[in-house]
Amino acid sequence: MDSDELRNAGLKVTTPRLKILTLLENATERHMTAETIYRLLAEGGEVIGLATVYRALAQFEAAGLITRHHFDSGQTVYELERGPHHDHIVCIRCGRVEEFYDKVIEERQREIAASLGYKLSDHALTLYGECNSPDCLAGKG
Amino acid sequence: MDSDELRNAGLKVTTPRLKILTLLENATERHMTAETIYRLLAEGGEVIGLATVYRALAQFEAAGLITRHHFDSGQTVYELERGPHHDHIVCIRCGRVEEFYDKVIEERQREIAASLGYKLSDHALTLYGECNSPDCLAGKG
């Protein structure tokens, strides 16, 4: 239950937090901006202050429930932390985000950090390109 | 000469642009924010409008003279584009930035993008960890 997730994270169980967490778990799009979350909730009849959305996301991130990504395009997206690690590829035309995992790259990163004398704690790898989805190509003109 | 670099990039040679380019070439720190550049110039007696700094950096980037990076910390830094492509490793304790290049990773990225149907145009790989420089370790307490 979502309320348990909040409790386990040391957060009080409040209506806004539950709504936001539930949205993150049920949305078809795994990567959303704070604005998108705010808008989707509003469209669903759950008007939650934008400030509250930001606060909740910050708390969820601190608690390890979600992860925040800053793409070079400037957009900041949040995604539920579930399943194994992965990196991202972003379409520079339509903004679409996909995930991938590559064992070879993961391994090389560890080796590189070690060879430079770093204790690796995290990494961010994002590829940028143009996707071939019909929707994206259609809007090309 | 810096003025030639500007001319070759198709940019008019102006005092502000020259000052900024020269600073980028001579600064000890290769990775600077727009604010830092503005401040360093001001400290050196060269008061250049912040808007002009941003404009020049955008033009330099468009011309391929410099590269912009958005680190997950949120800061946006610019660095002179010289020498071959490389990625970054940032110390999460002291903020130190180092560069590295790995052929294996570069190659895998191309393969991954292709396999997902993307026309790869760019990528951002940043590792985060704790470095072992004496200065950094010293300030650990």
Added chain:
DNA sequence: GTTGCAAACGATAACGATTCTCAATATAGA
């Protein structure tokens, strides 16, 4: 060397994203 004009400049207003403030409200434990 002067002139003309487009491009670039600086100051500041505007902007979008995010954070802060504060009075009102809701949560969780006694």
Added chain:
DNA sequence: TCTATATTGAGAATCGTTATCGTTTGCAAC
């Protein structure tokens, strides 16, 4: 149920960045 405390929402404030606009500059033709 009551109370102390954390959380909320609305809007003001802030941050980094971009746009506006009147003035100045670079530079090519004269």
